Every structure is written in C-alpha cells, then in structure tokens.
Amino acid sequence: MSVIDKYEKIVMAITGLVIALFIFSILYAKDKYKSNLPECIPFNKAYTVAKVNKIDNKTYQVFAVAQMWQFQPSEIYIPVGSEVDFYLTSKDVVHGFNIADKNVNMMAIYGNINKTTVKFEKPGIYYITCHEYCGIGHQNMQAQVIVNDPAN
C-alpha cells in the first residue's frame, strides 16, 4: 500500500486550487470584458481574395489576407457602432494580426482561417499591426480600420 505524504497532499490541493482559479479567470474575463476567443475554421474553407462585405448598416464581414509584407484590405472604412467579423488567413508564412485598443491578437496561417468579432464603439483610426516576425519587411506590415461618425 502506498502512502501519500501529508505535504504532497497539501501541494496537490494547492495545485488544484490554482488550476481552478485559472479556469475561473478565463471564464470571468470572457464574460466581463466580452473577450472573444478566436475560432479556427477548417482548411477546406480557405479563401485567397480579400474583401469587405456589408451585411447591413452596422454589420460587416472582413476577409483579410496577410502576405509578405502587407494586409489586404489595407484600409477598412466602417461607421461607428459597427460590429465586424474578421476572417483571417495568410498567403505565405505566419503573420500576426493585432488591432490596437481592441484586444485582438490572432495569427494568420496559410491554409487556415481564424475568426473574431469586434465592435467599434468610438470613431477613430485603429491600426492593425503584424506582431509576428515574418521577414525583412515585417515592420512595414500595417493596415487601418477607419471608423467614421456619420453625425460629424
């Protein structure tokens, strides 16, 4: 019969509590900060042409394509208050896709599509930056979401 040491039991209990705390934190953040965990869409749905679809006045779809060393589309114009589904893929290597002030941190991967949804409640220019080193032109890889307020 094996005997578990008293201190080992304490360590196991603390470990269990820490894991529970981590899981709780993720679920809490997802709810409280409306964090949108990106979805991964199967390989056979991959597209190669970038486009912006207007679903209605406040709903858009952006099919973004990353390639060395640019994002297409490079400028996305939407009205304030819009909700945008971003689909993201790459034509070559792995690129990053970070939208400033929007808590978006995705990877663009050849043959795969990642998706996230973002609501733009304030007008302004939101910079999209590649934050994954992808070669000699990496630092120039940027795009913009331009959010206009039609009232002004």
Ligand code: CUA
């Ligand atoms: Cu693309 Cu760095």
